[in-house]
Amino acid sequence: MSTKEFDTIIKSKLQDGNFEPTNAGWEALHAKIIPTAIASKTVLTANSTNKYKWLYAAAILLPIAAIAYFASRHSTNADTMATNKTQNKVNTVDGAPQNIVPNNTTQNNTVATTVNTNNSNDQPTAVPYKAALQANTNSTDASNRTANTSNKNIFISKQSRKQILEQHNENENEIANRPIVAQNTPTPTIQEKVVNKAPENNIYKTAVPKIGGNINPVLASKIPSVNTINNAKQNQYKTTTPLNISITVGYGASKGSAAIKQAGLLVQQKIHKRFYADAAIQISNQNGNALGATNTAKTSAYGQDVNILSGNYTANADITNAQKQRAINRVPLTQVLCNPSVGYNTTERTYIALGAEIARNIETTSTSQLNEDLGATSSAIATNNMASKTRLGAWDGGITAKVGFKISSKITAEAKYRKGITNVVENLDGNTKRTYGLLGIIYRLR
Amino acid sequence: MAICIRYASCTEDAEQWLQDGYIKIFNQTEKYTGAGNLEGWLRKIITNTCLDNLRQQKTQYNSMHFHTKEIQDTSFGYAAANEALLKMDAQNILQLINALPQTQKMVFNLYAIDGFSHKEVAQQLNISEANSQWHLNQARQSLKKNLTQATTKQYEHKRI
Numbered sequence: 001m002s003t004k005e006f007d008t009i010i011k012s013k014l015q016d017g018n019f020e021p022t023n024a025g026w027e028a029l030h031a032k033i034i035p036t037a038i039a040s041k042t043v044l045t046a047n048s049t050n051k052y053k054w055l056y057a058a059a060i061l062l063p064i065a066a067i068a069y070f071a072s073r074h075s076t077n078a079d080t081m082a083t084n085k086t087q088n089k090v091n092t093v094d095g096a097p098q099n100i101v102p103n104n105t106t107q108n109n110t111v112a113t114t115v116n117t118n119n120s121n122d123q124p125t126a127v128p129y130k131a132a133l134q135a136n137t138n139s140t141d142a143s144n145r146t147a148n149t150s151n152k153n154i155f156i157s158k159q160s161r162k163q164i165l166e167q168h169n170e171n172e173n174e175i176a177n178r179p180i181v182a183q184n185t186p187t188p189t190i191q192e193k194v195v196n197k198a199p200e201n202n203i204y205k206t207a208v209p210k211i212g213g214n215i216n217p218v219l220a221s222k223i224p225s226v227n228t229i230n231n232a233k234q235n236q237y238k239t240t241t242p243l244n245i246s247i248t249v250g251y252g253a254s255k256g257s258a259a260i261k262q263a264g265l266l267v268q269q270k271i272h273k274r275f276y277a278d279a280a281i282q283i284s285n286q287n288g289n290a291l292g293a294t295n296t297a298k299t300s301a302y303g304q305d306v307n308i309l310s311g312n313y314t315a316n317a318d319i320t321n322a323q324k325q326r327a328i329n330r331v332p333l334t335q336v337l338c339n340p341s342v343g344y345n346t347t348e349r350t351y352i353a354l355g356a357e358i359a360r361n362i363e364t365t366s367t368s369q370l371n372e373d374l375g376a377t378s379s380a381i382a383t384n385n386m387a388s389k390t391r392l393g394a395w396d397g398g399i400t401a402k403v404g405f406k407i408s409s410k411i412t413a414e415a416k417y418r419k420g421i422t423n424v425v426e427n428l429d430g431n432t433k434r435t436y437g438l439l440g441i442i443y444r445l446r
Numbered sequence: 447m448a449i450c451i452r453y454a455s456c457t458e459d460a461e462q463w464l465q466d467g468y469i470k471i472f473n474q475t476e477k478y479t480g481a482g483n484l485e486g487w488l489r490k491i492i493t494n495t496c497l498d499n500l501r502q503q504k505t506q507y508n509s510m511h512f513h514t515k516e517i518q519d520t521s522f523g524y525a526a527a528n529e530a531l532l533k534m535d536a537q538n539i540l541q542l543i544n545a546l547p548q549t550q551k552m553v554f555n556l557y558a559i560d561g562f563s564h565k566e567v568a569q570q571l572n573i574s575e576a577n578s579q580w581h582l583n584q585a586r587q588s589l590k591k592n593l594t595q596a597t598t599k600q601y602e603h604k605r606i
Contacts, residue, residue, distance in 0.1 A: 003586065007558035007559075009532065010539055010543075010558065010559065011558065011559050013534070013535070014448060014536050014539060014559060016536060017448065017536020017537065017539075017540070018536075019447040019451050019536075021460075022461065025461035028461070028465060029465045032468075033468065033469065
C-alpha cells in the first residue's frame with residue numbers, strides 16, 4: 001500500500017502544479033497552427049483545379065449583385081419621386097388648372113395649391129372649389145391631362161384630399177362653396193405630412209449591405225475561404241465511400257451443358273462498414289445445350305429419352321418436347337445480363353454476396369431452323385403449330401450467390417452459383433430454368 | 447505541458463514536443479469519434495508524441511539489460527518519504543523526477559503517473575515486462591533517496 005500511496009502523492013502533486021509554456025512557446029505554437037490549418041484544407045488558388053469554383057463564386061456574387069441592384073433601383077425611385085414633386089407645377093390637391101406655383105421648391109416640401117390660371121396678373125384669387133374641380137375636368141389641355149394622369153403626385157394628391165375631407169368632416173356642399181386657399185398661404189398640415197413622409201434618399205443607400213469592409217488583412221489571410229470548407233466536406237465524403245470499378249471474366253457450366261462464358265464490368269460501392277453493393281453488367285454466351293439436356297438423338301426422331309434439368313421425358317409421351325428440346329439445344333444462348341447484389345466482407349480478404357440476375361436473350365430461335373431440326377413438314381407445322389411457338393424467351397431471371405477471395409488489392413477470385421427462376425424456353429413442357437456454377441476473376445481498375 | 451515537462455529533459459524540449467502534439471491533435475480531430483474521454487484521448491496523443499521524440503533522440507534505454515530480480519524495499523521506509531513528499535511542491539517533485547536516469551524516468555512517468563501497465567510500458571519502450579518492473583523499483587528507490595537527502599539538507603540548513 002505504501003508504494004501506491006507514494007505514487008499517488010506524486011501524481012496528485014504534479015496534477016496540482018501549474019505548468020505553462022512561455023509566451024515565446026505559445027507564439028511559436030500559434031505560428032505553426034495557422035499555416036497547418038490552411039494547408040490541411042484545399043486552398044482555392046488561381047491554379048486550383050476545382051471544377052466547382054466558378055459555381056461557388058457565382059453563388060456568392062449573384063446574391064450580392066442582386067441586393068446591390070435592387071437597392072440602387074429603390075434609391076433611384078425615391079429620387080424620381082422627389083424630383084417629380086418639385087417639377088409638378090400642374091397637379092394640385094384637387095386637380096385644378098395649371099400654373100400652380102408651390103410654396104417652396106424643396107424636394108420634400110412640395111405643396112400644392114389651387115390657383116386660377118385665368119387671371120392676367122399673378123395674384124391669385126379665390127375660386128370656388130367646385131368650379132375649379134369642374135374646370136380641370138373639362139380642360140381640353142391635353143398636356144395638363146397627360147401630366148395629371150402620369151405624374152405620381154396625382155396619387156398623393158387624391159390621398160391628401162381624402163384625408164383632408166375626413167379630418168375636417170365637412171359635407172360636400174360646404175367644401176364646394178368654400179373658397180380656395182390663396183397661393184402663398186401655407187399648405188394644410190396633413191398634406192405636408194403626407195408629402196414629407198417620403199423617405200430620405202439616404203435611407204435606402206444605407207440599407208445596402210456593405211460589400212467587403214474593413215477587415216484585418218492579417219486575419220483575412222488566415223481565414224479559410226468558403227470553398228476550402230466545402231472542399232474539405234467533399235473530400236471527407238470521397239474518402240469514406242469509394243466507388244470501385246472492375247472487369248470480370250468467368251467460366252462455368254451446368255450439368256450436361258456446354259461451357260458458359262461471361263465477361264463484363266463490375267461496379268462496387270461501400271454501403272456501411274462491411275456491407276457493400278455491387279452490380280455486374282456482362283455478356284454471357286453458351287454454345288448449345290443451354291438447358292443441360294443430354295442429346296441422345298437416334299436415327300429416328302421419335303423414341304428418345306431426353307434429360308432436362310429435372311425430370312425425364314419418355315419418348316412416346318413427350319416426343320414433341322424431346323424434339324423441341326434437341327432443337328433448342330442447338331441454338332447458342334447469348335445474353336446481356338445485369339447482376340446486382342449485396343455483399344458482406346466476412347474478413348479482410350473474403351466476402352459473400354447475394355443478388356439477382358436479369359438476363360436479356362439476344363439470340364433466339366428461328367422458326368425455320370426449328371422446323372428443319374424437327375423435320376417437320378408444312379402440314380405438321382400447320383397442324384401442331386409446334387415450331388412456331390417454341391423459342392427462347394426474351395428475358396431470363398435468377399438469383400445468385402457469390403463467394404470471393406481477394407488475392408491482392410487488384411485481383412479477386414470469385415465463385416458464383418446461379419439458380420434460374422424463370423423458364424428460358426417458351427412453350428416447352430418441363431423445367432427449362434438455367435442453373436449453373438461459374439468461376440471468375442475480377443480485376444480492379446479503380 | 448505537465449505531461450511534456452515530465453518526459454523532456456528541459457523546458458525548451460517540452461515546449462517543442464507540446465507544439466508537435468497540438469499539431470497532431472489538430473490534424474487528427476476527425477479521428478476522434480466521441481467514444482471515450484476527450485481528455486484521455488488528448489493525453490494519449492501528447493504522451494505518444496513525447497515518446498516518439500525520445501526515441502528519435504536515440505536514448506539508450508533499449509540497449510541496457512538488467513537482471514530481472516525485484517529488489518525489495520528495505521533501506522528506506524515509504525512512510526517517511528510520503529511525509530517528505532507532502533511538504534514539497536510540484537516544482538520540487540518535478541526536479542526530483544527529472545534527476546532520474548532516462549529509462550527510470552520514462553518508466554516511472556508511464557506507470558506511476560500516466561497509468562500504463564507494465565505490458566504497455568514494455569511495448570512502448572521495447573523492453574521486457576520484468577525490465578520495466580525493475581526500472582520502476584529503481585526509480586522509486588532513487589526518488590525516496592533524493593527525498594530523504596533533500597529533507598536532511600533542509601534540516602541541516604535550519605540548524606545552521
